[in-house]
Amino acid sequence: MAQPPERYAGVDTPALLLDLDQVERNIERYQVLAREAGVVLRPHAKAHKCIEVGQRQITAGAVGVCCAKLAEAEALAPLGNILVTTPVVDAQKIGRLVELARKAKVSVVVDDAANVAELAAACVQAQVDLGVLVDVDVGQARTGVQSGASAAELAAHVKRSGLRLAGMQGYQGRLQGVANLEERAALVREAMQKLTDAVRRLESVGLECAVRTGGGTGSFPIDLELKVLTEIQPGSYVTMDTNYAKVELGAGRHLGHPLTILASVVSRPTADRAVVDVGWKSASSDSGTPAVRGGTGLTFEFAGDEHGIIRSGAGRVELRLGERVELIPSHCDTTVNLYDSFVVHRGGRVEAQWPIVARGRSQ
Ligand SMILES: Cc1ncc(COP(=O)(O)O)c(C=O)c1O
Numbered sequence: 487m488a489q490p491p492e493r494y495a496g497v498d499t500p501a502l503l504l505d506l507d508q509v510e511r512n513i514e515r516y517q518v519l520a521r522e523a524g525v526v527l528r529p530h531a532k533a534h535k536c537i538e539v540g541q542r543q544i545t546a547g548a549v550g551v552c553c554a555k556l557a558e559a560e561a562l563a564p565l566g567n568i569l570v571t572t573p574v575v576d577a578q579k580i581g582r583l584v585e586l587a588r589k590a591k592v593s594v595v596v597d598d599a600a601n602v603a604e605l606a607a608a609c610v611q612a613q614v615d616l617g618v619l620v621d622v623d624v625g626q627a628r629t630g631v632q633s634g635a636s637a638a639e640l641a642a643h644v645k646r647s648g649l650r651l652a653g654m655q656g657y658q659g660r661l662q663g664v665a666n667l668e669e670r671a672a673l674v675r676e677a678m679q680k681l682t683d684a685v686r687r688l689e690s691v692g693l694e695c696a697v698r699t700g701g702g703t704g705s706f707p708i709d710l711e712l713k714v715l716t717e718i719q720p721g722s723y724v725t726m727d728t729n730y731a732k733v734e735l736g737a738g739r740h741l742g743h744p745l746t747i748l749a750s751v752v753s754r755p756t757a758d759r760a761v762v763d764v765g766w767k768s769a770s771s772d773s774g775t776p777a778v779r780g781g782t783g784l785t786f787e788f789a790g791d792e793h794g795i796i797r798s799g800a801g802r803v804e805l806r807l808g809e810r811v812e813l814i815p816s817h818c819d820t821t822v823n824l825y826d827s828f829v830v831h832r833g834g835r836v837e838a839q840w841p842i843v844a845r846g847r848s849q
Contacts, residue, residue, distance in 0.1 A: 489679035493834035495680055498770040499750040499810065502821070504828040504839060508744035509539065515741065516706060516723050517546040523710040525722030528569060528699065531562055533749060533819050535844035536828060540565045540725060549593070552719045556582055557847035563590045569699065570594040571655065571719070573621065573629060576600050579834075579849075584612045595655045597631050599643050606647035617652035618644050618696065622684045624677040633678070638687035649674060654688070656681035657719070660705035667734040671708045678714040685714075696782030703741075704733045725818040729773045744814040746779055747821070748829070749794065751805050760796040760805040764813060767791045770820035777812035786813055798838030 494503065506703045520527040527782040529543045531551040540551050540562060550567025553559035556579055563586060574583050574594055586592050587609070596602050596618055609616050615745055620641050620734040623630030638652065644651045664670035685695045697715040701709040707725065709715050721731050729743035735741065747769055753761035765788055769776050780785040794837050796803055796811065805811065815821035830838040 494748055494810070494829070494831065497726070497748060497829050497836060498833040499748050499827045499842045500764045501748040502825040502842075503746045503812070504539075504668065504830050504840070505744040505746075505832070506830050507832050510542065510740040511767045512724050512726070512741045512744065513543055513546045516720055517548065517740065519710060519739065520708075520718060521547060523713070525713070526709060526717040528717050528719050529724065530554070530571070530702070530719045531565070531844070532558065533555075533725050533822065535561070535723035535822055535842045535847070536840050537562060537564055537843055538830075538838075539828075543724065549717070552721075553844070555848050556586070556748075557849040558844040559590075559592070559683075562846035568593075569617075569655075571618070571657065573597055573601060573809065574605075575602065580604055580608045581604065583616070584608045585613050587614040587616050591615075591617075593619060593652050595619045595621035595629070596627055596640065596644065597623075599623040602640065602644050602647050602649065606649050607733055609649060612714075615694060616649060618649045619699065620644065620654045620684075622654055622656045622681055623660050624674075624680040624700070626660060628659070630656070631657055632688035632748045632753070633673075634684040638691050639685035641688050641693050641695075642691060646679050647728070652698060653691065653695050653716075654681065654684060656684070656715075657702070658703065658705070662702040663729060663733055664704065664732060665732045667707070667736055670704060670733075674705045674708040675712065678709075678712050682714055703730060704735075707736050707739055710711040722818050724805050725849045726774070727818040727821070728777045728814050728816045730818075733793050743779075743814050745818055745821070746814055747776060749811050749813055751809045751811070752805075752809050753795075754805070757802045758797060760803045761789065761809060761811075762786075762790065762796060764794045765790050768824055769794070769813060769815055770824065771818050772820055772844060773817035776815050777845075779812040779814050781811065784811075
């Protein structure tokens with residue numbers, strides 16, 4: 487709810503706050519669980535887009551990070567080990583991918599034979615090493631080959647092309663947000679069966695699938711038990727949001743919410759309405775509205791690009807002009823993408839400003 491004046495001293499609003507104690511706890515929680523299960527963690531950096539957060543994930547034991555787009559990977563190249571989880575298809579982009587592979591250990595997913603041929607030609611010419619993983623559609627109906635037989639065929643093509651066949655990716659994003667753990671577990675098991683079938687097909691033609699990568703924050707506890715994946719790609723676990731707050735993760739897997747937006751009350755036109763300086767341009771709305779942290783009975787609603795309205799179930803809103811409130815984003819990825827930097831704090835004491843270097847890097 488309303489902030490004591492010493493918290494976030496000197497921070498202008500709207501600001502994207504990151505509670506470092508909580509970030510460290512979330513990183514540690516998933517890392518320990520992965521280590522205990524003997525599974526590799528490769529967190530998805532699309533959630534935070536920040537070198538300093540990625541470094542902490544790697545220091546804790548992650549093998550590297552995932553990036554959704556090439557430009558994101560370019561910005562996060564200092565992290566040293568990157569899997570691009572979306573196919574890179576255009577000649578200009580392939581040129582950039584090859585350049586990136588000179589600076590970092592890079593791998594990329596593929597779902598098309600012509601794309602494999604183009605990647606192979608570019609890598610041979612530039613003499614760079616690129617890991618290639620066959621993307622298998624395990625139910626997301628987005629990218630990925632459609633059957634185990636097609637996966638084996640494409641993997642054989644990768645092998646013949648001279649590229650390094652690193653493994654397979656099977657990501658099912660729509661299951662991540664299924665709130666009930668048992669229901670989600672049944673759906674994840676079904677999705678992972680498709681990946682298992684593809685692995686068997688590969689093995690039946692003498693091809694090894696060393697890395698089986700996929701999964702996210704919601705499937706994580708299930709993936710740890712199933713062990714179909716050798717590498718898990720959770721993204722939101724580090725920042726969290728209200729959307730994920732609804733997703734049951736099970737005992738011992740609780741994740742806190744380090745990511746908040748600091749907003750200021752800029753107008754008190756009526757007793758039942760406090761207007762704050764956060765609107766669509768500073769909080770994403772694709773997954774609903776942000777929640778008011780600690781504000782029992784207080785709700786936020788969007789009131790345009792630059793404004794939001796806080797109301798109270800009690801009718802009268804007890805917030806003064808200039809007073810500050812913290813909002814928990816409904817979707818971390820799309821909110822992070824709206825800011826240049828995180829204001830990093832411990833318990834409200836500001837420690838640093840971390841650039842969100844891959845913000846807007848969607849090409
Ligand atoms: C390929 C891939 N892997 C992993 C993730 C991470 O998912 P989450 O943020 O649900 O942990 C995403 C998110 O969109 C993704 O696209």
